[in-house]
Amino acid sequence: MKKTIFLYGAGMxxxxxxxxxxxxxxxxxxxxxxxxxxxxxxxxxxxxxxVGIQLIKRREKLQAATSYKPTSSSENNSPAPDxxxxxxxxxxLMAEGLSNQEIADKLFISIHTVKTHSSNLFSKxxxxxxxxxxxxxxEIGLIG
Amino acid sequence: MKKTIFLYGAGMxxxxxxxxxxxxxxxxxxxxxxxxxxxxxxxxxxxxxxVGIQLIKRREKLQAATSYKPTSSSENNSPAPDxxxxxxxxxxLMAEGLSNQEIADKLFISIHTVKTHSSNLFSKxxxxxxxxxxxxxxEIGLIG
DNA sequence: CCGCAATTGGTACTTTAGTATGAACGAAAA
DNA sequence: TTTTCGTTCATACTAAAGTACCAATTGCGG
Numbered sequence: 001m002k003k004t005i006f007l008y009g010a011g012m013x014x015x016x017x018x019x020x021x022x023x024x025x026x027x028x029x030x031x032x033x034x035x036x037x038x039x040x041x042x043x044x045x046x047x048x049x050x051v052g053i054q055l056i057k058r059r060e061k062l063q064a065a066t067s068y069k070p071t072s073s074s075e076n077n078s079p080a081p082d083x084x085x086x087x088x089x090x091x092x093l094m095a096e097g098l099s100n101q102e103i104a105d106k107l108f109i110s111i112h113t114v115k116t117h118s119s120n121l122f123s124k125x126x127x128x129x130x131x132x133x134x135x136x137x138x139e140i141g142l143i144g
Numbered sequence: 145m146k147k148t149i150f151l152y153g154a155g156m157x158x159x160x161x162x163x164x165x166x167x168x169x170x171x172x173x174x175x176x177x178x179x180x181x182x183x184x185x186x187x188x189x190x191x192x193x194x195v196g197i198q199l200i201k202r203r204e205k206l207q208a209a210t211s212y213k214p215t216s217s218s219e220n221n222s223p224a225p226d227x228x229x230x231x232x233x234x235x236x237l238m239a240e241g242l243s244n245q246e247i248a249d250k251l252f253i254s255i256h257t258v259k260t261h262s263s264n265l266f267s268k269x270x271x272x273x274x275x276x277x278x279x280x281x282x283e284i285g286l287i288g
Numbered sequence: 289c290c291g292c293a294a295t296t297g298g299t300a301c302t303t304t305a306g307t308a309t310g311a312a313c314g315a316a317a318a
Numbered sequence: 319t320t321t322t323c324g325t326t327c328a329t330a331c332t333a334a335a336g337t338a339c340c341a342a343t344t345g346c347g348g
Contacts, residue, residue, distance in 0.1 A: 097276030
């Protein structure tokens with residue numbers, strides 16, 4: 001949370017510095033004021049889109065946390081290793097045949113994170129490939 | 145789609161009109177140019193946030209549409225795509241989580257042949273990856 | 289005999305998957 | 319407050335999967 005605000009402020013500062021540089025150097029005397037305003041509008045529109053996406057991600061994370069609690073503490077005793085909630089998300093999408101990139105898009109995380117989760121998943125399931133993970137997790141009743 | 149674009153354009157137009165009104169009436173002569181730029185930045189940031197939210201919504205809708213497609217009309221157009229005997233062998237071992245090399249060893253053929261079979265298999269099943277092939281062949285009852 | 293499909297094998301290439309390692313942050317527990 | 323764990327992201331690498339194109343063999347039916 002604080003990090004996002006800091007990054008937002010830093011981005012703003014960087015933009016302001018950039019604009020000041022443009023203004024006081026050479027461009028502002030040659031360019032039309034309309035073009036200058038257009039550049040500012042475009043830049044801050046992009047910045048706003050980024051902020052909006054960040055807000056969506058945060059909200060969805062909070063919603064998921066409040067709605068999905070009873071996933072991994074009920075019946076998994078000996079055969080089911082303690083798969084975390086996020087690893088379970090990856091596993092389910094994996095079983096549907098999605099690629100890592102598609103899983104990343106659907107969960108709003110990067111493909112690197114998907115690889116991290118899946119790698120940990122394979123370790124916990126003691127398998128080497130995603131096809132084996134699907135097969136084994138169905139065997140031990142992790143997924144339907 | 146078109147509606148969103150129209151709304152976006154309308155929002156832009158309204159903003160421009162507002163800015164022009166501010167500029168040509170009274171504020172621009174009294175206020176500092178910095179404040180004027182700040183107002184523009186803030187307005188377009190808000191606009192960008194809105195656009196970002198719209199983009200997220202659209203993408204989620206598309207994902208839902210694509211993910212729910214194969215439930216209704218997948219088993220009527222391809223109840224039995226003529227899978228050859230050897231392709232079936234590969235598919236069965238594939239569903240057990242074996243790699244191409246392991247399948248090749250088990251069938252006493254080269255890995256190239258396994259790739260050929262699996263590639264033809266994916267074309268016939270209209271999928272792109274082995275995980276999807278397993279999922280789909282179970283859906284349409286090709287394998288148990 | 290000839291065409292056709294299936295099977296097998298290959299080269300060369302791009303894409304995806306997976307590993308190893310490190311880093312950062314937040315929340316919860318100790 | 320410090321530690322631990324889960325989550326996130328990243329780079330750099332190797333391994334596996336998949337595609338495109340080609341070619342030889344075999345068996346079957348016209």
